[in-house]
Amino acid sequence: MPKPPFPCLEAGVGWHNQLIQYLVTGITTGAIYALVALGFTIIYNATEIINFAQGEFVMLGGMIAVTMLAGLGLPLWLAVILAIAATMLIGLAFERLAIRPVRKASVMNLIIITIGGSILLKGAAMLIWGKDDHPLSAFTPAPPLHVFSAVVTTQSLWVMAGTVLAVILLHVFYERTITGKALRACAFNPKAARLCGISVERMILFSFGLSATLGAFAGVLIAPITFTSYDVGTMLGLKGFCAAILGGLGSNPGAILGGLVIGVAESLSSGYVSSGYKDAVAFLILLLMLYFRPAGILGKRAEKV
């Protein structure tokens, strides 16, 4: 029997019964989008580059964790830490080898280089791991919880808690440590930062490392829920990019908000309309946003000169 186009209209299922379930699912994916979007924001603030290889960092985090766990038989916690560390090193190498040598190039050229980097990383991942989907075991193998009418897997809770933790750590880093303050200073006024003795080059390197770390963290959090494969980075990267623009490019709170909005909107639309349109929702929201408020939800409006 063909599936009815609107699942919510099925007999016996009220739209409100499913709402909580959709929200939980939406917030889980939204949290991942938020982490990816924060990665975009960190590099954008330091360099004005939109790093289209951000999604590949997410993919690498998940894939390396799978290899460490299944291939090398390491315990899960160690596999996760090593995967994040390895991806951070890849992020640092990416800046050193692909961005720094052409640092004098225009921002647009550098953005195109990141697209090239993304294709390279994805291609390498395909050669190493093949085209199959790989599962990563859930962090805690407990049965799902029932919250009101919704089913919440423990991995969902890990995703939410992990995202909250990352956001808090990032905030403390930016507000309390001298390196974080220097990074903000570089974003605000690189020339003045240089005159304070801050090496802007080192800060750019640092932000690529930080951004890759955050991406890999998102990758290992989501891998047990969605599986992972060499090409998951493309869609996650694009969704994270939409989230960053939606929230206001350059704003950390904006990136988090944008991620959650897109995650929830996707989940609601696939629940109440059709899951076939799921991926279109993020882009539709982005188009509407760019039309009505190009600066994003929390972004500053472009100053008139």
Next chain:
Amino acid sequence: MLKIKNISTFYGKIQALRNVSIHIQAGEVVSLIGANGAGKTTLLNTISGLLTPASGEISFDDQSLKGLAPDQIVKLGISQVPEGRQIFFHHTVLENLELGAYLRMQRKNRDEIDQDLARIYRLFPVLAERKKQLAGTLSGGEQQMLAIGRALMAKPKLLLLDEPSMGLAPKLVREIFETIFRLRKEGTTILLVEQNAGAALAISDRAYVLETGRLVLSGDARELMNDPEVRRAYLGKDYGEVWD
């Protein structure tokens, strides 16, 4: 202390400095005067390493600055207070000062940094009152004090000041010049760029005059103050007054 030999600097194809040579000795206050676009800021930015000279040499304490990045030049002991203050609006006053001491912000230097902060607060008591405030909320004069304080937190041997009186009310201009005078008495070596040539010459030992990227005059500040051409062009006296 600082020796600049025959430097030329370009912005793209436009030559902003032509064979400029200047020197500064330890303990001196030297001012650089000249009209808008004469190349004063370009010279400071070349010293700070923000611009790379096409030719010529700069040495500081007998060490060549060639190829050094701006942060390495700060580390050697040259700090700049840039034109337009350029403080970090979204950081607090205290954070701005700490960023000035960025190169030595380690836990083991905490006592030393606290002493330096106390010195800045003695110099500019208003900054102590406002240390928790965001720098963007300060008035123009306070921002200028913060910019000077931030540069001093790097403990420079040579302080480059770019138009510290620009855009300030006369009372504040006086306060800023009094501060420079006090720094001079404490033995800070200063290269001062100013549009306000009269005030600059009054507190300087020597001065250089730049015109369209070229050095046209140099000498003792008091002599330059009495030079008819300087009086006409930079001190706002007309021919009648000068020659009468």
